[in-house]
Amino acid sequence: MFKGGWFKLYALVYLTFLYAPIILLPLFAFNDATVIAFPLSGFTTHWFTEMLADPTLKQAVKNSLIIAVSSAVIATTLGIFASRASTRYEFPAKGGIMGLIMLPLVLPEIIVAVSLLVVLLGLGVNLSILTVILGHVLICTPFTIAILSSAFQSLDKSLEEAAYDLGETPASTFRLIILPLVMPGIISSLLISFTISLDEFIIAFFLAGTEPTLPVYIFSQFRFPSAVPVIMALGTILVCLSILLLTIAEIFRRRGIAKSGGKDTGGFL
Amino acid sequence: MTIEKPEMIEFRDVHKYYGDYHALRGITASIRAGEFFSLLGPSGCGKTTLLRTIAGFEGISSGAVLIDGKNMAGVPANKRPTNMVFQSYAIFPHLTVEENVGFGLRRDPRSKDEKTRAVAEALEMVGLKGYGKRAAHALSGGQRQRVALARALILKPKVLLLDEPLSALDKKIREQMQLELIRLQREVGITFVLVTHDQEEALVMSDRIAVMFEGEIAQLADPETLYRRPASRKVADFIGTMNFLPAKVVAEDANHTDVEVAGFGRMHLSKDQVMAGNGGEGASVGFRPETLTILFDGQQPTDRESMGTITEVVYYGDMTYYDVKLDGTEEPMRISMRNVFGRPVLDIGTRTRVAWSPGALVLFR
Structure with a gap:
């Protein structure tokens, strides 16, 4: 139908622009030179060993993982409550309440970060991993609600009623029927909030205190040219990890759909 | 002479409001033990709401619903001696046929073997022998319907509630399922309460039918009485086809009414042929x-x-x-x-x- 030529060129340029910088990451991560420039001078795994030897980096990775996992779990749990409430029950000022919960989605993050900082300092709270988790839960929750609401929405109400009718309590119905059926949504939600938290910079920068997260560490290291190849090595690992994580999530999602017999309406991949 | 069976369900002046909307307007009726009872009416007449008050999914604003003599006020759906077949069948998609049918036995104290046998029996009863291991979502509409039936009947409820169970099926399968439901009801002897908007379905299947309009029961009778002696013009219009002609009452005594109908002349009608409810438009014959x-x-x-x-x-x-x-x-x-x-x-x-x-x-x- 299309003439093809121009569309193909457009697609090629688009994909190159999107992925070329990422392909450069492993290239320079294995390049035996401190300067990031062509031509490549030789193969080395030196940057990876150096990276693994850096205690500050290890600490940053650890902090980031703790923050990302906690934020994902807390935000998804809150998201489950909120989505369930908004899709199943009617309560006064529902629209307003849901709107306020979703607001951080569009609020400038720097404003959120600064306000949180001011409030926390005003309350005399010490900045730590906990304060970063707090901030990340705040920005992740709207995403989890967006994902989980659609999962809860597509659940036939009579499935719950059938379970009550067959003798189950509301709690056991939730466990036996609702939870398994929204599980793909929950996994998506965990994964997306994990990813958001992992690469979030502004809030982490403001609220981390003396416990930098990975993005904050990377930012601080970029001032030293000698550290750049190590960052490249780190980036390579992160990209591989993301691809792996996404693949696992997609496998779970497809398996969930096959199990419940639903139609595949698209996912991450 | 038919022997009057004891009452299984009793509605005592049941009212239901949704905000300002008066969905049930004083329902007083009783459903006998072991009968096939239908709630028939157009959509929005309150028939499904009434069914759901039996199941316990819907509270009532005033009045009382009794099942087997016990007032159901405050008794939640999972504690009522009723089971329901839903319009969408509500088959749990993540479970197998077997797990669906046996779902209600989870809290049953019987041994695993006995439960497995009960599930197999229930599947055989609805004609799905050997389907136990299949994934529930891989079944056809008619098969889902049967799974829903087996799942509800395995608990031996006092009352089986059916919410438009056949409306999603093709005409052929629907007619086949109608006969099968009748057979099943006779076999298990459980009181069936069916909600339907299909007058033909109600006539075919029911022992007695309650015709509902706008939250009220317009007539409660057996199919033949309902068809031959509809209590109002509205009921007559809803069930089957009826020809209406304007009539003039010319004479009347305690047992007979004489009417004059154009094209037919003067007629002498007995008392049981005279119904109220022409909707305030004088008289008409049907x-x-x-x-x-x-x-x-x-x-x-x-x-x-x-x-x-x-x-x-x-x-x-x-x-x-x-x-x-x-x-x-x-x-x-x-x-x-x-x-x-x-x-x-x-x-x-x-x-x-x-x-x-x-x-x-x-x-x-």
Whole structure:
């Protein structure tokens, strides 16, 4: 139908622009030179060993993982409550309440970060991993609600009623029927909030205190040219990890759909 | 003489409001133990709401719902002796057929073997023997329906509630399932309460039917009474086809009413043919299409006879519907005739004799 030529060129340029910088990451991560420039001078795994030897980096990775996992779990749990409430029950000022919960989605993050900082300092709270988790839960929750609401929405109400009718309590119905059926949504939600938290910079920068997260560490290291190849090595690992994580999530999602017999309406991949 | 069975469900002046909307307006009725009972009405008449008050999914604003003599106020759905077959079947998609059917046995103290046997029996009862291991979402509509039935019946409820269970099926499978439901109900002897908007389905399946309009029961009777002696013009219109003609009451005593109908003359009607509820439009009489008969050459009427002209012919294979404008009437009457081998279908414009009997009609006033 299309003439093809121009569309193909457009697609090629688009994909190159999107992925070329990422392909450069492993290239320079294995390049035996401190300067990031062509031509490549030789193969080395030196940057990876150096990276693994850096205690500050290890600490940053650890902090980031703790923050990302906690934020994902807390935000998804809150998201489950909120989505369930908004899709199943009617309560006064529902629209307003849901709107306020979703607001951080569009609020400038720097404003959120600064306000949180001011409030926390005003309350005399010490900045730590906990304060970063707090901030990340705040920005992740709207995403989890967006994902989980659609999962809860597509659940036939009579499935719950059938379970009550067959003798189950509301709690056991939730466990036996609702939870398994929204599980793909929950996994998506965990994964997306994990990813958001992992690469979030502004809030982490403001609220981390003396416990930098990975993005904050990377930012601080970029001032030293000698550290750049190590960052490249780190980036390579992160990209591989993301691809792996996404693949696992997609496998779970497809398996969930096959199990419940639903139609595949698209996912991450 | 039929022996009156004890009451299984009793509604005592049940009202239900959704905000300002008055969904149930004083329902008082009882459903007998072991009967196949239908709630019939157009959408929005409150029939599903009423069914859901039995199941416990819907609270009531005032009045009482009793099941087997016990007031159900405050008894949640999972503690009621009722089970439901949902319109969407509500088969749990992540479980197998077996797990679906056995779902309600989770809290049953019986051993695993006994439960497995019970599930197998239930599946056999609904004609799904050997389907236990299948994934529930891989079943056809008719099979889902059977799984839903087995899942509800395995708990041996006092009452089985069916919310438009056949509306999603094709005509052929629907008719087959109707007969199967009747067989199943006789077999298990459980009280069935069916909600339907399909009058034919209700007539075929039910022992008794409650016809509902706008949150009220308009008539509660067995199918034959409902069809032959509808309590109001609205009921008559909803169930089957009825020809209505304006009538004038000319004389009346304690047991009889005399009416004058254009094209039919004066008729002497007994008390059981006279119904209230013409909707405040004076009086009218109603004829079912099969109570009028077109007389072919040489046939003699059993009662009375009029002349008319055929204005429309609709051929259904086994039946032909004729619209006949009788001499002296304004509107044509619909007459249904069974087609008989060797007898031709008449053409539009044919002059014909029509036999009828005053005993077959109903007067609404």
